[in-house]
Amino acid sequence: MEQIEFLKLIEPFRNKIFRLARRLLVSVQEAEDATQEVYIKLWNKNDGLREYQSVEALAMTMTKNYCLDQLRSKRAGNLSIVHNNYKDREAPxxxxxxxxxxxxxxxKAIASLPEQQQIIVQMRDIEQYDYxxxxxxxxMNETAIRVxxxxxxxxxxEFITKTHAYGIA
Amino acid sequence: MESHEIKSLLEKYMDAMTSVEEEKSLADYFRNNAVSPEFEEYKSMFGYFEDQRSVVPEKNFRISDTKKRRRTWIPAAAAAVLLLGVGIYGWQNQTPPQTSELGTFDDPEVALRETRKALDLLSSKVNTGMESVNYLNEYEQSKNVIFKN
Structure with a gap:
């Protein structure tokens, strides 16, 4: 597979890879590194990619696994996760x-969720994938995802209601 | 959409029973309408979700470029190390040429004298050799005298 063909194949969901990585890793830098890593992993599959029904699904699975591995090794190394404050570049x-x-x-509410739930919220509420x-x-099966x-x-x-009620915001 | 419709749709939404289409219509509603306080947190949620869809990486991701970039510096580095090694080796083994050892002379007079001396020495050695050959001649002559008869 040629590079141009490959990049064309990835293009429609490259932002989704990045956003999932950012959701989990928080830092933009690390999310970019993760995206680059997923690109290379996909590229190394080379012509094997054609055998996949959905390269997008494969890419998202790879991204999820890679990010969870990163988080695990970070925790093993006792490194704390840098939490970026919410920054909005594209706001009208x-x-x-x-x-x-x-x-x-x-x-912040999403960040407080277990990783599995963060991933599901990202995939459904933000990327609007169907079940x-x-x-x-x-x-996973669909019922478990819905639950x-x-x-x-x-x-x-609940998180938002609390912050409103106590006026922390 | 009426308020009660929103309310029931939101209940469905919280139970994760809405379709993507229904969720899109909820997002539309919260984007375009003044929302009553009871729905305030939903407005924040849908607003945030929508905003997040516009987050894009600033970086461009490449494949063979990054691979190539990783590879090209290796031979370059190897060549640099090799050149540096050869350079250091050559520099350390460099000795200034010593003129006296080369046996050259600046003064032609001296050069001539020294050359003669060297040639004399050579010829005297050659003559020594010749003397022993002369002795052999002597022997030959004696032999001829004896065996002539």
Missing amino acids: LQTQVEDRDNWSWVE TEIAEMLQ ALSRARKQIR
Whole structure:
């Protein structure tokens, strides 16, 4: 497979790879490294890629596995995860400061979830994959995904409600 | 959408029973409408989700470029190390040429004298050799005298 053909194949979901990596690794730098790593892993499969029904699903699975490995080895090395404050580069001008402030609480709420739930929220609420796709990517059945997602959404809502109630925000 | 419709759709959403389409219509609703306080946290959630979809890496990812870049410096480094090694070796073994040892003379007079001396020495040695050959001649002559008769 030629490089141009390969890059064309990856292009439609490259941002999704990066965003999933950023969700889990938090730092932009590390997310970029992870994306690069996934590119190389995919490239090394070379013509074997054609055998996959969905390269996108494969790429997302690889990204998830790579990031979880990174987190595990980080924890093993007793390194703390640098938590970036919520930064929004693309916000439209009319976006109110209050909105962005509220969004930062949603981000913190998601960060407080177990990794599995973070991944599911990322795949469903942000990337809008349907349940069959998520099931393929995570090697889980759809019911288990729905259960985890429902739990995650409720916890996010609760987290926000609390911050509003106590006026921490 | 009416408020009660939103409410029931949100309940479905929290149970993870909504379709992607229904979730999109909820996002539309929260983007475009003034939202009553009871839905405030949903507005934040859907707003955040939508915002996150526009997050893109600033970096471009390449494949063979990065591989090539990793590989090309290896021969370059090897060549540099080799050159450096040869350079250091050559530099350390460099000795200034010693003129006296080469037996050259600046003054032609001296050169002539020394050359004569050297040639005399050579010829005297050659003559010594010749003397012993002369002795052999003597022997030959004597032999001829004896065996002539």
